[in-house]
Amino acid sequence: xxxxxxxxxxxxxxxxxxxxxxxxxxxxxxxxxxxxxxxxxxxxxxxxxxxxxxxxxxxxxxxxxxxxxxxxxxxxxxxxxxxxxxxxxxxxxxxxxxxxxxxxxxxxxxxxxxxxxxxxxxxxxxxxxxxxxxxxxxxxxxxxxxxxxxxxxxxxxxxxxxxxxxxxxxxxxxxxxxxxxxxxxxxxxxxxxxxxxxxxxxxxxxxxxxxxxxxxxxxxxxxxxxxxxxxxxxxxxxxxxxxxxxxxxxxxxxxxxxxxxxxxxxxxxxxxxxxxxxxxxxxxxxxxxxxxxxxxxxxxxxxxxxxxxxxxxxxxxxxxxxxxxxxxxxxxxxxx
Amino acid sequence: xxxxxxxxxxxxxxxxxxxxxxxxxxxxxxxxxxxxxxxxxxxxxxxxxxxxxxxxxxxxxxxxxxxxxxxxxxxxxxxxxxxxxxxxxxxxxxxxxxxxxxxxxxxxxxxxxxxxxxxxxxxxxxxxxxxxxxxxxxxxxxxxxxxxxxxxxxxxxxxxxxxxxxxxxxx
Numbered sequence: 222x223x224x225x226x227x228x229x230x231x232x233x234x235x236x237x238x239x240x241x242x243x244x245x246x247x248x249x250x251x252x253x254x255x256x257x258x259x260x261x262x263x264x265x266x267x268x269x270x271x272x273x274x275x276x277x278x279x280x281x282x283x284x285x286x287x288x289x290x291x292x293x294x295x296x297x298x299x300x301x302x303x304x305x306x307x308x309x310x311x312x313x314x315x316x317x318x319x320x321x322x323x324x325x326x327x328x329x330x331x332x333x334x335x336x337x338x339x340x341x342x343x344x345x346x347x348x349x350x351x352x353x354x355x356x357x358x359x360x361x362x363x364x365x366x367x368x369x370x371x372x373x374x375x376x377x378x379x380x381x382x383x384x385x386x387x388x389x390x391x392x393x394x395x396x397x398x399x400x401x402x403x404x405x406x407x408x409x410x411x412x413x414x415x416x417x418x419x420x421x422x423x424x425x426x427x428x429x430x431x432x433x434x435x436x437x438x439x440x441x442x443x444x445x446x447x448x449x450x451x452x453x454x455x456x457x458x459x460x461x462x463x464x465x466x467x468x469x470x471x472x473x474x475x476x477x478x479x480x481x482x483x484x485x486x487x488x489x490x491x492x493x494x495x496x497x498x499x500x501x502x503x504x505x506x507x508x509x510x511x512x513x514x515x516x517x518x519x520x521x522x523x524x525x526x527x528x529x530x531x532x533x534x535x536x537x538x539x540x541x542x543x544x545x546x547x548x549x550x551x552x553x554x555x556x557x
Numbered sequence: 558x559x560x561x562x563x564x565x566x567x568x569x570x571x572x573x574x575x576x577x578x579x580x581x582x583x584x585x586x587x588x589x590x591x592x593x594x595x596x597x598x599x600x601x602x603x604x605x606x607x608x609x610x611x612x613x614x615x616x617x618x619x620x621x622x623x624x625x626x627x628x629x630x631x632x633x634x635x636x637x638x639x640x641x642x643x644x645x646x647x648x649x650x651x652x653x654x655x656x657x658x659x660x661x662x663x664x665x666x667x668x669x670x671x672x673x674x675x676x677x678x679x680x681x682x683x684x685x686x687x688x689x690x691x692x693x694x695x696x697x698x699x700x701x702x703x704x705x706x707x708x709x710x711x712x713x714x715x716x717x718x719x720x721x722x723x724x725x726x727x728x
Binding site for chain 1: 586590593609610613614616617620621622625626628629632633688689
């Protein structure tokens with residue numbers, strides 16, 4: 222019996238994430254069209270709602286081309302690493318309070334581990350291998366440049382990411398994500414309590430997910446397609462999937478750490494049945510993640526890409542001192 | 558065999574295999590990949606010992622950060638010519654063989670003659686000892702001095718690295 226509950230949760234999260242990725246691509250195209258004063262894809266199905274299906278079918282039917290000089294095994298392994306890392310990070314994120322179903326309390330997170338945040342940091346530090354290895358194994362100058370850029374970028378921004386989380390951890394006093402969410406009850410979100418940490422963390426998240434303005438690893442105008450220049454068909458699709466899955470996970474982490482997770486103020490006092498409260502909390506989590514995703518997309522289409530030296534300067538000379546200063550300020554405030 | 562034992566043997570065999578493959582591979586990038594796999598297995602083994610914190614730090618620091626730097630350097634240097642590397646070995650290879658034989662003999666000695674009379678001791682709070690809280694508490698009380706000395710050492714290393722990097726650009 223013990224194995225069924227996690228399995229159901231895993232399948233549930235997996236399906237939700239895949240569906241969200243498919244429609245996130247559509248949303249991204251529609252929003253970009255809106256910002257650029259175009260219409261965007263609206264032909265497949267009513268209002269273009271079946272566009273994701275068409276895209277996926279196209280990706281599956283395309284020929285899979287592997288360059289002759291490529292390292293075949295690593296070339297196939299790289300997109301898998303990217304996707305697996307992006308999907309498994311979700312395991313420790315609580316997407317709701319416990320729910321009472323079929324006569325038992327079900328905790329709405331897949332893995333309840335003692336070191337939740339460290340698990341997220343550890344996995345996100347592995348995500349860089351997918352990109353670096355794909356760049357190296359393609360045996361292409363542009364791909365290699367993209368791969369090298371991404372490893373330099375990830376190392377620089379991981380540091381400020383980890384340091385900015387410490388501010389939250391100091392207030393919450395735990396590494397468990399469910400406890401962190403619980404400590405943000407009644408609208409006491411960490412977004413208000415540690416604004417510097419929130420800003421540095423969001424910026425670092427943009428860099429970690431390779432989204433504009435930090436998408437130097439793929440930078441189309443300079444590097445053709447960066448690390449995925451030599452990928453086609455569904456292998457390219459996997460990178461695509463991984464990028465959007467990463468975005469969803471990053472948004473979920475931002476919501477969990479800074480925007481109160483599944484907390485919905487005042488909902489406990491109206492006198493609704495428990496099940497309705499649980500469902501509303503899950504919905505609140507979904508809406509918050511959706512809004513952060515929208516923020517990711519709007520930023521992509523409004524802010525131009527940084528130059529490489531600017532990227533490194535921001536990472537080491539602005540973000541790192543800011544994150545360190547935040548730890549100091551939080552420490553002083555806690556003692557005081 | 559219990560579930561834990563199955564996991565342990567799987568990870569142990571995989572760790573040994575990846576360690577051997579790391580040495581045997583000609584291509585430095587492949588070697589680095591096997592080393593990453595090895596670090597991963599070690600992280601898993603720490604998990605079977607209930608040491609969640611060490612396991613995560615193993616993956617975060619070794620597999621995640623240090624190996625990325627390794628790969629970065631390997632890719633930039635492009636050490637394609639392994640025959641030239643070989644010529645340097647000579648004496649070092651024989652020394653290495655000598656040391657590894659000595660190590661194997663030591664290990665055999667310990668396992669065959671010493672392990673039987675020193676019974677395995679398990680601490681009463683083994684599950685607690687791996688948690689972040691416990692590690693932090695011990696680091697700041699019992700092992701405070703070594704901890705602070707290590708941080709000083711790291712600071713000195715950082716300053717040294719910065720000076721080395723600066724010199725090159727000045728010339």
